[in-house]
Amino acid sequence: xxxxxxxxxxxxxxxxxxxxxxxxxxxxxxxxxxxxxxxxxxxxxxxxxxxxxxxxxxxxxxxxxxxxxxxxxxxxxxxxxxxxxxxxxxxxxxxxxxxxxxxxxxxxxxxxxxxxxxxxxxxxxxxxxxxxxxxxxxxxxxxxxxxxxxxxxxxxxxxxxxxxxxxxxxxxxxxxxxxxxxxxxxxxxxxxxxxxx
Numbered sequence: 001x002x003x004x005x006x007x008x009x010x011x012x013x014x015x016x017x018x019x020x021x022x023x024x025x026x027x028x029x030x031x032x033x034x035x036x037x038x039x040x041x042x043x044x045x046x047x048x049x050x051x052x053x054x055x056x057x058x059x060x061x062x063x064x065x066x067x068x069x070x071x072x073x074x075x076x077x078x079x080x081x082x083x084x085x086x087x088x089x090x091x092x093x094x095x096x097x098x099x100x101x102x103x104x105x106x107x108x109x110x111x112x113x114x115x116x117x118x119x120x121x122x123x124x125x126x127x128x129x130x131x132x133x134x135x136x137x138x139x140x141x142x143x144x145x146x147x148x149x150x151x152x153x154x155x156x157x158x159x160x161x162x163x164x165x166x167x168x169x170x171x172x173x174x175x176x177x178x179x180x181x182x183x184x185x186x187x188x189x190x191x192x193x194x195x196x197x
Contacts, residue, residue: 005127008071010119013112015071015085018056022072025081026053029104037138037170039102040068040086062089062097062128073103073116082107085120087133095131097124114147121151125179132178139171148175152182 007016018026027049030039043049059070068088074081083103090096099120103113124130137144139158149155153175160171 005123008119008123010115012076013116014074014076015116015119016074017060018053018070018072020053020057022081023050023053029083029102035102038100065089065092071120073112082112085116087120087124095129097130097133099133099135114150118151121182125182130179132176134174134176137173139173145173153177
């Protein structure tokens with residue numbers, strides 16, 4: 001995987017590789033209880049986030065199954081880091097990957113998650129030639145589920161009380177989309193949000 005793909009740019013955002021200067025911005029969302037089950041590695045304090053950031057800084061390419069590409073989502077207008085999108089290569093034979101995203105709540109409801117996840121799906125299917133991408137979200141997160149549906153992903157499973165997390169049962173939704181479904185999905189690459197340049 002070549003570094004020439006980065007940064008990815010959409011209408012309002014730049015998706016770039018992480019660097020050590022991102023610590024304060026990452027702390028702002030990484031330490032939130034609602035983010036804990038979906039960030040890797042998990043963090044309980046600033047020291048843990050510093051360690052996690054070192055990991056994110058090293059996730060720069062997908063060379064073999066198990067690798068993760070971590071991208072910081074930055075607003076072009078003022079260079080503010082608003083969240084992150086990660087793409088993990090799960091399976092080489094099936095050309096399958098997983099997309100994960102976490103955003104600072106301060107910047108939600110502005111379309112940033114949709115715009116950046118769409119950009120990474122374009123990269124995954126059009127440039128990296130994945131066949132299937134899946135995503136997981138907390139069943140209580142209506143916004144995340146709506147985002148994935150709006151991007152053309154279909155709900156494939158609802159796991160009820162399948163794991164204990166911090167003393168409570170976790171419920172998880174699994175969504176997925178195939179390469180051919182992404183390319184023909186109506187409205188995904190339109191309406192002022194052109195494909196990534």
